[in-house]
Amino acid sequence: MRILVTGGAGFIGSHVVEAYLAEGHDVHVIDNLATGRRANVPEGAVLHEVDIHSAETERIFAEFRPEVVNHHAAQASVKVSAGDIVHDLEVNGGGTARIADLCVRHGARKLIYSGSGGTVYGNPDALPIAETHPLRPVSNYGMSKLVGEMYIALKGRMDGLDFTILRYSNAFGPRQDPHGEAGVVAIFTGRLLAGEPCTIDGDGEQLKDYIYVGDIARANVLALTKGGGRTLNIGVGEGTSVNTIFRTLKDAVGIEAEPRFGPLAREALGWRAEVSFEDGIRRTVDSFRR
Ligand SMILES: NC(=O)c1ccc[n+]([C@@H]2O[C@H](COP(=O)([O-])OP(=O)(O)OC[C@H]3O[C@@H](n4cnc5c(N)ncnc54)[C@H](O)[C@@H]3O)[C@@H](O)[C@H]2O)c1
Structure with a gap:
């Protein structure tokens, strides 16, 4: 044909x-x-x-x-x-x-x-x-x-x-461009293989249908x-969460990694954390001491 x-x-x-x-x-x-x-x-x-x-x-x-x-x-x-x-x-x-x-x-x-x-x-x-x-x-x-x-x-x-x-x-698979407006699978695969962190917006539990x-x-x-x-x-007729995609991908890539969760509060409130973990611990111990 x-x-x-x-x-x-x-x-x-x-x-x-x-x-x-x-x-x-x-x-x-x-x-x-x-x-x-x-x-x-x-x-x-x-x-x-x-x-x-x-x-x-x-x-x-x-x-x-x-x-x-x-x-x-x-x-x-x-x-x-x-x-x-x-x-x-x-x-x-x-x-x-x-x-x-x-x-x-x-x-x-x-x-x-x-x-x-x-x-x-x-x-x-x-x-x-x-x-x-x-x-x-x-x-x-x-x-x-x-x-x-x-x-x-x-x-x-x-x-x-x-x-x-x-x-x-939502399509995924070989040749999807991780640098362009690609879907989450291409972006995370590229980042995990490069040893870079992956950011999940929201709580990562939103379900979407992903098709190979x-x-x-x-x-x-x-x-x-x-x-x-x-x-x-x-x-495929069923939803997969971004958290599941991240877990499945990191197992397939074969590395230990945790996702970063995106700064929703920064958008909504203009808020961001200003006290580092170490600094917060120091302030806490100081206050208990007093
Ligand atoms: N990726 C998905 O999850 C998804 C889901 C549903 C539908 N679609 C549809 O599937 C099709 C392919 O999407 P994709 O993800 O492979 O995107 P893609 O950007 O890789 O493919 C689009 C292709 O069209 C070409 N193109 C764009 N404008 C053109 C023009 N004016 N003349 C000639 N060629 C032109 C581009 O160069 C590119 O090769 C699109 O119609 C898209 O709307 C994609």
């Missing part, structure tokens, strides 16, 4: 490309390397270093004539989206609308989309989250990823484009032939 993967030089997209190549498909990648890396693109795939908004992208559709398009290119950082609402909407909303439109105009059979189960639902009413849960994002990123989904569904209704929307929970990137790639292989017209959550 001829498959065009956008964002195939990124963390998740590169695993999807690898899985498609392993199944014997003919894979082309579109990626502007905004956050992706050339070295991530598996051997055997053809990389076009272009932007999804560019005229080049349409030329690639016309020449390669993909049967399936798998759309992973995105501005994928919640934090960056908070600082630039328009750029985020242009890439994730407008960019996805364009890709869906190109699929229709160039006769692609199906569009597979990387939705965001971690952000489109907002603060969940109950766990695990069902696909029928109300959609009320609480970030610019979550909103723009939802706009992308809605354009795809629109092209389904208007033009009969087949699609599968896969809403991933290889399982995501497999869902993208299955979606080539199944799940037409469906929107599906892709997660």
Whole structure:
């Protein structure tokens, strides 16, 4: 099958490309390397270093004539989206609308989309989250990823484009960038291997669903032939706390370490401890002595 993967030089997209190549498909990648890396693109795939908004992208559709398009290119950082609402909407909303439109105009059979189960639902009413849960994002990123989904569904209704929307929970695994806006697993793994301390914000007991990137790639292989017209959550269906992640990682790395807990009170109260442990002990002994 001829498959065009956008964002195939990124963390998740590169695993999807690898899985498609392993199944014997003919894979082309579109990626502007905004956050992706050339070295991530598996051997055997053809990389076009272009932007999804560019005229080049349409030329690639016309020449390669993909049967399936798998759309992973995105501005994928919640934090960056908070600082630039328009750029985020242009890439994730407008960019996805364009890709869906190109699929229709160039006769692609199906569009597979990387939705965001971690952000489109907002603060969940109950766990695990069902696909029928109300959609009320609480970030610019979550909103723009939802706009992308809605354009795809629109092209389904208007033009009969087949699609599968896969809403991933929080992905982790090889090639996740620990220096960027990465998830906690990549950040902690990098720090533990470097012998650096890890900081946990809050009490570390908040639960989130973490999904291994290889399982995501497999869902993208299955979606080539199944799940037409469906929107599906892709997660393990259970929550893991940051404390559990830290403990599991330090065992896997094989070192003794304790996490630091982040300075919540500093944010809320402008408070921080000023007396060192030794100084406090000295003051205590002095007072008992008196
Ligand atoms: N990481 C997660 O936990 C997670 C969860 C749910 C959904 N997603 C979605 O999965 C997809 C991949 O995310 P990721 O974590 O691998 O991030 P990533 O930043 O590694 O991948 C995004 C890729 O898109 C490319 N790109 C960005 N803008 C582009 C443009 N205008 N034209 C061409 N290429 C462009 C980047 O260079 C990068 O290679 C995104 O759509 C993201 O929204 C990620």
